Amino acid sequence: MVxxxxxxxxxxxxxxxxxxxxxxxxxxxxxxxxxxxTFFFIFFFYPVLNAIIIxxxxxxxxxxxxxxxxxxxxELFRDPDFGQALKVSCLFALGVCLSxxxxxxxxxxxxxxxxxxxxxxxxxxxxxxxxxLTVVAIIWAYxxxxxxxxxxxxxxxxxxxxxxxxxxxxxALLSIVIMMLWSWAGYYMIIFLSGLQAIPIDLYEVAKIDxxxxxxxxxxxxxxxxxxxxxxxxxxxxxxxxxxFAPFLLMTSGGPGNSTKVITLKIYEDAFFRLHMxxxxxxxxxxxxxxxxxxxxxxxxFRSEDTY
Amino acid sequence: xKLRKSQFSVLxxxxxxxxxxxGGNAAGGGQGGGVAEEITIKYWRxxxxxxxxxxxxxxxxxxxxxxxxxVDMFVAxxxxxxxxxxxxAFAGGAGPDLFNMEHGKFxxxxxxxxxxxxxxxxxxxxxxxxxxxxxxEEVAAGLPLWEHQGxxxxxxxxxxxxxxAINTGHFREAGLDPENDYPKxxxxxxxxxKKLVKTEAGEIVRQAYALTSYPVTFTIVFEGMIRQLGSDxxxxxxxxxxxxxxxxxxxxxxxxxxxxxHKITAVPSELNRQGPGFETGDTSVVNDVGPWYKAxxxxxxxxxxxxxxxxxxxxxxxxxxxxxxxxxxxxxxSRTSQHKDESWKLAKILAYAAKERRDLGLFVPDVWPWPKExxxxxxxxxxxxxxxxxxxxxxxxxxxxxxxxxxxxxxKTKMDKFLSxxxxxxxxxx
Numbered sequence: 170m171v172x173x174x175x176x177x178x179x180x181x182x183x184x185x186x187x188x189x190x191x192x193x194x195x196x197x198x199x200x201x202x203x204x205x206x207t208f209f210f211i212f213f214f215y216p217v218l219n220a221i222i223i224x225x226x227x228x229x230x231x232x233x234x235x236x237x238x239x240x241x242x243x244e245l246f247r248d249p250d251f252g253q254a255l256k257v258s259c260l261f262a263l264g265v266c267l268s269x270x271x272x273x274x275x276x277x278x279x280x281x282x283x284x285x286x287x288x289x290x291x292x293x294x295x296x297x298x299x300x301x302l303t304v305v306a307i308i309w310a311y312x313x314x315x316x317x318x319x320x321x322x323x324x325x326x327x328x329x330x331x332x333x334x335x336x337x338x339x340x341a342l343l344s345i346v347i348m349m350l351w352s353w354a355g356y357y358m359i360i361f362l363s364g365l366q367a368i369p370i371d372l373y374e375v376a377k378i379d380x381x382x383x384x385x386x387x388x389x390x391x392x393x394x395x396x397x398x399x400x401x402x403x404x405x406x407x408x409x410x411x412x413x414f415a416p417f418l419l420m421t422s423g424g425p426g427n428s429t430k431v432i433t434l435k436i437y438e439d440a441f442f443r444l445h446m447x448x449x450x451x452x453x454x455x456x457x458x459x460x461x462x463x464x465x466x467x468x469x470x471f472r473s474e475d476t477y
Numbered sequence: 478x479k480l481r482k483s484q485f486s487v488l489x490x491x492x493x494x495x496x497x498x499x500g501g502n503a504a505g506g507g508q509g510g511g512v513a514e515e516i517t518i519k520y521w522r523x524x525x526x527x528x529x530x531x532x533x534x535x536x537x538x539x540x541x542x543x544x545x546x547x548v549d550m551f552v553a554x555x556x557x558x559x560x561x562x563x564x565x566a567f568a569g570g571a572g573p574d575l576f577n578m579e580h581g582k583f584x585x586x587x588x589x590x591x592x593x594x595x596x597x598x599x600x601x602x603x604x605x606x607x608x609x610x611x612x613x614e615e616v617a618a619g620l621p622l623w624e625h626q627g628x629x630x631x632x633x634x635x636x637x638x639x640x641x642a643i644n645t646g647h648f649r650e651a652g653l654d655p656e657n658d659y660p661k662x663x664x665x666x667x668x669x670x671k672k673l674v675k676t677e678a679g680e681i682v683r684q685a686y687a688l689t690s691y692p693v694t695f696t697i698v699f700e701g702m703i704r705q706l707g708s709d710x711x712x713x714x715x716x717x718x719x720x721x722x723x724x725x726x727x728x729x730x731x732x733x734x735x736x737x738x739h740k741i742t743a744v745p746s747e748l749n750r751q752g753p754g755f756e757t758g759d760t761s762v763v764n765d766v767g768p769w770y771k772a773x774x775x776x777x778x779x780x781x782x783x784x785x786x787x788x789x790x791x792x793x794x795x796x797x798x799x800x801x802x803x804x805x806x807x808x809x810x811s812r813t814s815q816h817k818d819e820s821w822k823l824a825k826i827l828a829y830a831a832k833e834r835r836d837l838g839l840f841v842p843d844v845w846p847w848p849k850e851x852x853x854x855x856x857x858x859x860x861x862x863x864x865x866x867x868x869x870x871x872x873x874x875x876x877x878x879x880x881x882x883x884x885x886x887x888x889k890t891k892m893d894k895f896l897s898x899x900x901x902x903x904x905x906x907x
Binding site: 200229230231250310313314315316317324330331333334335336337338339420421422424425426427428438441442443444 | 489557560561564565567568589590678679680682692743744745746747748749861862865868869872873876877879891900
């Protein structure tokens with residue numbers, strides 16, 4: 170009788186356990202997220218896992234993969250072209266991001282006012298960010314021509330000779346930085362704007378009463394309370410800069426020389442023209458690690474305990 | 478909200494069907510339903526509007542003669558674009574049945590076993606000797622370019638080389654006689670160029686000579702210059718680069734001097750331009766265009782076309798009297814094609830239009846200056862990596878004023894590394 174009682178209790182426990190795991194509510198929830206999870210697995214997780222595996226092999230798409238361990242990574246760090254590409258990518262990311270944070274915050278501070286036609290300005294600043302980057306790159310390439318719009322404008326205003334914007338390694342990277350700044354500033358302006366509008370207005374009023382001027386209000390109230398926004402903007406903008414590809418392919422193809430050959434372009438060429446899939450995957454892994462490291466640094470730097 | 482059992486069951490069924498449907502579509506491919514006997518041949522080529530129009534017409538004729546066969550022609554934006562797409566498509570098992578690709582890729586594609594030898598029975602012959610007698614003269618003449626171990630893999634659709642093109646209107650405007658005063662040597666180009674170039678406030682607004690900014694065409698022109706000086710980009714056995722020879726330095730210095738010493742050429746400010754500025758009337762002389770350029774201008778720049786005149790390629794004084802290296806394209810059938818017979822039949826119809834192709838300039842015409850230019854040029858080397866390395870060195874010298882010897886030494890190092898890693902020998906290299 171005792172043993173049958175135990176069996177009954179055990180059975181009941183199992184039933185309760187199964188019910189808690191496979192309850193109808195949980196199953197419904199699982200079914201609803203299943204398409205998204207499947208999509209994520211197929212189009213993100215699986216390719217990333219595959220890339221990690223390929224980075225440890227020598228493979229040209231047509232012959233069987235040959236495991237080489239860390240061979241690709243060792244070759245990378247001996248390859249001066251890889252070093253150059255990394256340097257160009259970092260310079261580009263630094264140039265774009267620093268100027269972007271400053272410009273988009275400045276625009277957000279300007280827009281964050283109750284002035285007439287402010288919505289028009291908001292729209293004008295935001296529109297470039299919704300244009301296709303391919304179209305933007307092609308149009309700017311035309312504008313940067315020797316006898317293009319930019320040189321003609323500079324000539325008319327300042328009587329300068331034509332600047333070889335995309336034809337000189339001194340200016341080519343800068344040209345693309347300027348173009349990306351124009352394209353992206355509006356988007357990050359909106360993000361900063363939402364961060365600014367989340368700051369309670371009372372804080373500013375109290376500060377004004379205490380005699381704080383605009384610079385003090387900016388330094389002591391606005392910037393500290395924008396830390397969470399800065400965190401988001403910094404991580405997203407650095408990742409986007411390091412992943413930039415279309416402008417370099419369309420405007421310079423990595424030239425002149427290799428002054429604008431960023432790491433994404435090198436990965437593309439190594440993979441699809443040289444068929445060095447292993448080497449290309451290894452470079453992707455290095456880029457991935459750099460982005461993760463930066464994100465961790467960003468979390469540390471912009472960690473905010475300020476609340477309001 | 479908790480669903481009733483029946484509602485839950487219905488939801489489960491919907492999700493299950495959805496998964497099966499999506500999975501079935503992904504596995505089955507998108508060709509869709511249709512009549513069982515209907516065949517679709519995928520044909521890929523690069524962009525050249527006159528040739529595309531000709532082939533579209535021939536394809537329509539082919540489809541009329543073969544009602545159960547449909548031809549799906551895909552046109553890539555350029556040869557490098559087509560090359561990239563072919564590699565990826567073949568790697569993914571979705572390559573075309575028939576493609577039209579240039580000779581520089583032949584060795585690479587052979588090494589990957591992409592192509593099928595010509596099917597003699599489609600042509601009603603039993604040997605390659607008989608095939609040569611049956612094919613149009615131009616196609617037969619090009620067959621050896623597509624030969625490997627006694628078999629032929631391609632039907633020639635283009636054999637060409639680049640030469641110099643001048644704008645006769647600009648010459649007359651400058652008081653020059655286009656029949657006699659066209660530049661025969663680089664030194665003469667510098668002299669004539671000073672009369673042709675137009676400047677405004679120190680800025681060149683019309684170039685006398687334009688440098689191509691397209692790595693492929695630049696390398697062909699540069700290779701021609703070096704060969705005239707008795708050297709080459711790669712050693713005769715194809716194992717090492719010789720680009721940093723005195724010939725290479727002199728060739729690069731010559732181009733540099735056109736920009737900064739003679740000031741008849743501007744630093745290119747646009748990428749991937751062939752014959753830059755000629756079709757807009759902004760350049761008087763180019764030397765990176767072939768006989769196909771005439772049809773191209775008639776289509777795209779009808780106001781400039783009447784002023785086009787082809788002259789022999791610019792030579793070096795005291796150098797070899799040879800033209801620019803040759804290149805060619807051929808129709809090739811994929812080894813993995815499920816419709817090899819039909820593909821070769823289509824290739825036959827496309828290739829037999831050799832006379833129309835000659836009229837379009839895809840085969841070199843039998844008029845001056847072409848016969849000598851094409852017969853003395855030799856074969857071009859066209860791997861993408863070589864073009865990129867050569868162009869990188871040249872842009873560092875011409876755009877950034879770096880030392881030519883230093884840049885060519887660096888180019889040699891890169892090229893030697895590339896050649897040492899190449900799993901096949903560069904084909905057709907003289």
